Amino acid sequence: MVIELAENYGFCFGVKRAIKIAEENKDSATYGPLIHNSKEIARLDKDFNVGLIEDFKSFKAGDTAIVRTHGIVKDELEQLHKSGINVIDATCPFVTKPQEIAQEMSEEGYDVVIFGDAAHPEIKGVQSYATHGAIVVTDVEDVKKLKFKEKIALISQTTRKVEDYLAIANYLVPRYKEVRVFNTICNATFDNQLAVRDISEISDVMIIIGGKNSSNTKQLFNIAKEKCSDSYHIEDENEIDYSWFEGKERCGVSAGASTPDWIIKNVINAIEKRVN
């Protein structure tokens, strides 16, 4: 069986940057998981003593707190700063941007509509920057239930599928005076999505590696599944069921933006060893 990696996969700019920041700040702690990959977080803890604090009130003056790639809620960031904590911001710049847009557009009087998962830390963060509030929608059906004023600013979670984003824009444009569509889907996401679509078309089994709570990995899996019905989302090699590969000729592999190369290598090595 041929095992082939997608043309673009895995770690994005923001994740690489955050891990470098964490490695450079030994004996600190991240507020919430730095990235959505528990294995990599365990490695940072073991090798660099970078811990994980889930409640920001647990930080004490003098502590070093690393802000996760997904960003945090505006008030909490301000609280950390005020509390004499040494704040190191590892928010991905592609997430800082929609935070800024949400604030600016809200202050300019636009109805701010965020396409994403309201429970995801990135979206909780972005939403918190909209001074006069923002509405989070998960799909075009959500939007159909809403009424806005004349002008809408549309922001997307960085990891969303562009087609779903366009569906929302296409619903709004004919119905409102102005729809200001910000392309806040990050390029890495976009490139990984394009590449997984391509490879899924020529594969008869697809393996998508990444955290089960990783939004962008889930999107990759959904895209793979559309083109290749035998697609599987795993966190690491321990989740592989080798019967998946019986009678298959081409196995495509991709990985989410928070999946480190060492996990990807472990998965490929495991498949190679047992199947080929």
Add this chain to the structure above:
Amino acid sequence: MVIELAENYGFCFGVKRAIKIAEENKDSATYGPLIHNSKEIARLDKDFNVGLIEDFKSFKAGDTAIVRTHGIVKDELEQLHKSGINVIDATCPFVTKPQEIAQEMSEEGYDVVIFGDAAHPEIKGVQSYATHGAIVVTDVEDVKKLKFKEKIALISQTTRKVEDYLAIANYLVPRYKEVRVFNTICNATFDNQLAVRDISEISDVMIIIGGKNSSNTKQLFNIAKEKCSDSYHIEDENEIDYSWFEGKERCGVSAGASTPDWIIKNVINAIEKRVN
């Protein structure tokens, strides 16, 4: 044969307003055709002595010049004002709006993209307001050949099909940081388009009445043709070929935004008389 009018058709707010302005300004002249309907223009000339001047330099100080519904080029409007001419502006407010947007967006540093017909007076006017220039595109294929900076302001000719406008937005959104989509398609156009689509689906012959140079009438005809292959675009009852109705059961009728009711009535009466 049943003859049925579309639920929305004919004169729009801007045309009604312009005709009222013309009727209230006897012994004046419009600069260019007030609306795209030569029969109605002839009526204004005959009944109100409102003439038609094609070259704005022919106006003399003290003359009354009526600016057409489609608007005119910014420089020419300024010239008319400077020349001591009494300028009465019958530009449709739905056209003034995209003129203002073109100017504002251009001055704010957006690449201004206008979807429309570069040769149409409305678009010549709107384009002239973009201080640093604007690009006119007729379809998404035109857009694919172009490169822009980061931020694009998208404006549509008032009479365009919204689906074609969305195709352009959908091409641009994934490729640029911000696409500010202004819904400058006028409601009357939109309502007439929706209504002609509905009636075309249940008609076996469609008659679309309006000037051959009327952009919105041409769009209505294109939509009708998609749903009903026996669709015809006529200016008045003299262009009817009665063989069109042989063996037909339902005739749908619509008319462009510049088609007066008296022409529509003449057409329906003529069909009624000969066919039923």
